[in-house]
Amino acid sequence: MIKRISPEETYLLRREILRKNLPQESHEFSGDFDDQTFHLGYFVEDRIVGIITVLQNGEIAQIRGMAVSEDYQGKGIGKKLVEKAEEILSEAQIHKIWMNARETAAEFYEKLGYKIEGELFNVKPIGFHYVMTKYFNS
Numbered sequence: 001m002i003k004r005i006s007p008e009e010t011y012l013l014r015r016e017i018l019r020k021n022l023p024q025e026s027h028e029f030s031g032d033f034d035d036q037t038f039h040l041g042y043f044v045e046d047r048i049v050g051i052i053t054v055l056q057n058g059e060i061a062q063i064r065g066m067a068v069s070e071d072y073q074g075k076g077i078g079k080k081l082v083e084k085a086e087e088i089l090s091e092a093q094i095h096k097i098w099m100n101a102r103e104t105a106a107e108f109y110e111k112l113g114y115k116i117e118g119e120l121f122n123v124k125p126i127g128f129h130y131v132m133t134k135y136f137n138s
């Protein structure tokens, strides 16, 4: 089941999946507490096994902090979280959604209709990323 969650509820999975071996504070993103930002969690009973954060700036939204617990990857949870975020954003007249996608996750986003824009770039110390975008008629 997908529910809205607080920024703090994302930290555990962000640390586990996205910030392995990195400083503790790096699991907090600027914009986490902005009014327009929302966070979704995929629940299995009381445990959050998938997360997504969406920041909004006018007609543009950015997906951040997308992660699924290792024992639940490959079961369609990531896809459901992106689709739920898009459903919420469709009511907010969003024109474009983008993200800095890890090279290793680019194919996951491609399957959801996102396209690579530009060259591969290095976000040290996390690794190589592409900007990926999807446009909506508004």
Ligand SMILES: CC(C)(COP(=O)(O)OP(=O)(O)OC[C@H]1O[C@@H](n2cnc3c(N)ncnc32)[C@H](O)[C@@H]1OP(=O)(O)O)[C@@H](O)C(=O)NCCC(=O)NCCS
Residues within 6 Å of the ligand: 017, 018, 066, 067, 068, 069, 072, 073, 074, 075, 076, 077, 078, 079, 080, 100, 101, 102, 104, 105, 106, 107, 108, 111
């Ligand atoms: C990338 C991630 C969010 C995907 O979530 P998930 O729940 O495992 O993915 P889903 O099961 O919803 O996959 C949906 C489709 O994408 C494919 N897919 C998922 N992860 C993939 C990957 N890393 N590379 C290529 N294809 C992938 C699945 O095979 C599936 O394909 P299908 O529809 O043809 O069956 C998750 O694996 C994860 O947290 N990975 C580690 C952290 C990470 O890379 N986060 C993204 C940072 S930008």
